[in-house]
Amino acid sequence: MWENLKEFASTFFVTGDPLIYGADVSIALTMVAIVFVLTKYKKWGWLWREWLTTVDHKRIGIMYLIASLLMLFRGGVDALLMRLQLAFPNVEFLHSDHYNAIFTTHGTIMILFMAMPMMFGLFNMVVPLQLGARDVAYPFLNAVSFWLFMFGAMLFNLSFVIGGSPDAGWLSYPPLSQNDFSPGPGQNFWIWGIQISGIGSLATGINFIVTILKMRAPGMKLSNMPLFSWSVLSSSIMIIFAFPILTVTIALLFLDRFAGAHFFTMGGGGNPMMYLNLIWMWGHPEVYIVVVPAFGIFSEVVATFSKKTIFGYKSMVWALMSIAVASFFTWAHHFFTMGTSASVIVFFAISTMVIAIPTGVKIFNWLFTMFRGRISFKQPMLWTIAFIPCFVVGGATGVMLAVAPADYQYHNSYFLIAHFHQVLIGGVVFGYLAGIYYWWPKLFGFKLDEKLGKWGFWFWNIGFYVCFMPQYALGFMGMTRRYYTYGWDRGWADLNLISTVGAFLMGIGFIFQVWQIAYSIKHGERDTTGDPWNARTLEWSIPSPAPFYNFAVVPTVKGADDWWLTKEAKANGTYKEEPAQLEPIHMPKNSGIPFIMSIFWFLVGFGFTFGWVWIAVIGFIGVALCMWARSFQYDTDYYVPVEEVRSTEASLGRVY
């Protein structure tokens, strides 16, 4: 018995590496600390009532934000480990298989558990406020989405200390990801972590499409909806078309591994190439799914900080929507070099280049908006300005990659690595940071410190170029991606060292940002006006932090940049004060079901990961019971009485 247990533990827990022992200890300590603090300050009830069961989109947004920042940290540590390994030739800091695991988890976490939740956080923090709505269309489903993401991410992260990490790359190409080459549970962690959170993403896509189409304040036509909401619509449409493909693809991969099916195997009639087609039919739109909301953010920020209406609103909308369509016709550029007919290659090469057109249109619109504007260089604007050259270069190298014959040269080289980090960091990360800085006061009621923020900004930016510019050169010099070590004879040493230094500069930038948040919680400038940036859209017309029902009185919208119009009218005396009539507000009730149901999903994933089907069965039964219970709940909302609205508003400095 004892022997069996020992043997079990030695395969179940990952051992033999100081990094992993370190992680074990820090996980244990964090758990103990959390339990201790919650118990000491009697906060369990508060945690449950205010957060774990909440259906308030703003709180869900905040939870997404916290989770994604933690994941940025984890993915960033992975990145630094890799860069350390590559800093000098012949380093033996990481074993080759450990290196494989780290680039796999880094890529997966950054895209699926950092960028996606940060994006959903921004959706949740902003969209209903911008539309003049009191919530998203399906608040309960929104909570389900969040908890599915959270438990999916936890399952994935667990692989580091239990069972072993996936190591077949962030897209898990077969045959590498099949049983023959990846026998352990690592690949299953990858499959189930993504599958569970992916279901949540799909639901979020549906939720925001309906929210945007149906929940806009009276008078807000689609044709004068703020551009961030447009970008969310575009992104959500891509989600609902792309994510079912992902669901199917990884379900089939799982069947191959678990049930001996032959979808993508080398033998049995399977077709590994089909996996590549399927995964990129999701994967390419996926990168646009995460970058398009950043375009929306830039549009808001540029207009606000240049004190001008956005230039070319219509062409912006057109550009956002055409990217949504075009992104589905480019996937094959990811395997030009694997050999297909010339006409297929030409089609995909051209359709890839076509996407540069709407993107270029947008960049010009932003520049024209800034032109002759009174620009104020606050944090959101800084990141926006830094984004523009970065994305232009990243876009240009992307077009270079799309030139099929040239791709035979760059394919899978560090040129590619530099390109996609340039668009992912310069586009997505910079964009979301701009958005977070911009909307932070609305959610938390204070601004983030400018001075610390500037330090963070410069470290990130300089670090970025120091890190990735040398990699373009390394690509030309023949260094291919996923190299784990190299010899002096290659002549890559200097550039790699520089690149590593750059990565650490970015790491310092991140530390400044963490410091900035901690510092600003205490000392940050409080926002008493609700409109700290003198902005243009509806979310700035209510107090900060926004009360849980958002709008005491739902506004009637008169045109684009409605809040700006109101302010102008007030300034020149043409504003007609309409008697505001407070009414009871209809709100959804909190529910514990999303949280509990996601725990059961976690069990499903965990059971299948280790092939312990009975755990998965318990999980499925639990999920079904939760759905059943929800179906029988009828009393799911309530009314906030007028007196309560009035006193809440009064405490926020508004009188009705």
Add this chain to the structure above:
Amino acid sequence: MTNHHDHAHGAHDHEHGHEEHEQLKVLGFWIFVVTDCILFGSLFATYAVLMNSYAGGPTGKELFELPGIIASTFILLTSSFTSGLAVLAMNKGKVKEMISWLAVTAVLGLAFVVLEINEFTHLVHEGATMATSAFWSAFFTLVGTHGLHVSVGLFWMVALMIQLKRRGITPVTRRKVTNLSLYWHFLDVVWIFLFTVVYLMGVM
């Protein structure tokens, strides 16, 4: 569409607010159906790619038994029809009749699932499993996913019948039944494709 803020506090308006919200949920369900279409689309595409990858194993032509499949097709189509009758009864406000039609639908749906399980066991006995060849992997996954959808629908239908019994026809139950019948018709359409692409083309 009326604005949500310009109706006041009375019980009547409360109902009204709900009704609007129920319509919202129908729209969301339509979009969900779109995503499900893409899910099945991907599975059909996979099936099409692997349709001739028998890897030396048995072919569909050898093992499919059309009469049984035609019977299940007939059963499923009928159940779609009876679920339509349930909605008609709902529109006339007849709860009892509605529940009975839903019960008939459920029984037919169950029969369909049982027949499918039967077919699968038969195939396994004949030596065709998920692991036999890429063709059979694709077959079991595509047909099985549809069967799973039908089973989930049954589970849902039972829940709704209980709710209808307890609460009668309200805006909420009305919306739920509308969504369910939409789902059920959708599964019917998927099955017709399945029947054509998998079975008819398979034995041809």
